[in-house]
Amino acid sequence: MPETMSDTTPTRGYTDDQKYQIFNKEFMPHIDSMYNFAFRLTMDEDDANDLVQDTYLKAFRFISSFEQGTNAKAWLFRILKNSFINDYRKKSKEPAKVDYQDVETTYNSEDSETEHTVDLRAETVSDLIGDEVATALNSLPVDFRTVIILCDIEGFTYEEMAKILDIPIGTVRSRLHRARNLLKEKLRDYAASMGYNENIDD
Amino acid sequence: MQTSLPKSPSEVPRSMKHTCEHQSDCLKFIQMVLDGAATEKDLDQLQRNLESCQPCIEMYHLEKEVKALLQNRMEKRCCPEQLIESIRTRIATFS
């Protein structure tokens, strides 16, 4: 039993025809979003291909735990995220989970109230192009990258993100907050190295 | 004479704050508003901040710009046709 299906959703007795219909009408329309999510997580085309294929095969195999008409996109993203953690993350060069938790604990502590704001201007950001943002985003630890992808790129609500990531909404909010600060730091450093903000007056 | 002149639109209102004592909280709040997770009351509060707090105005524009950048300027790939075919073939042999 894969961990992706740990929900206590009752099993539904779909006929084979119904299964294919759900698969084609509710799952396949999300394949481009799924592919982009997989590519942004793995940063590798072959891994993204494998991850998306694994996810769709799992989705079909466990289709009886999907309730027709509910949020298929969030359901699929959750399976993909869990497959990524279980099968792909181990072999990637990402910092180990424990390092990341350290980071998050630090940032969520009382001290975070005194956090600095990132010295970056809206006008500087509007000069950046997609490739530059992608580079900055890719340089974030994967858990921080993930919340930004889900929220800002895919437009999931906090509640949907909590379900996809299996974390409380409060953690979604604080992780997102911290991820955005890190992203802004990267963008600021990048902009500074490109001389985008030479006329900053301080 | 000069004192009675009306303020030019670009002039900062007398009540405008230049330091925000709750910057970290304001930032969290601004993000919730931009993420569509704020209540009507939150929106009213933000409106008041944006009328009176210069750091909040700047943070708001920055957050909005970063979010727009992520939403609109990131490359979006299409799933390779070959992968779609492969998935369909595998699924067809399942039942």
Ligand SMILES: [Zn+2]
């Ligand atoms: Zn403020």
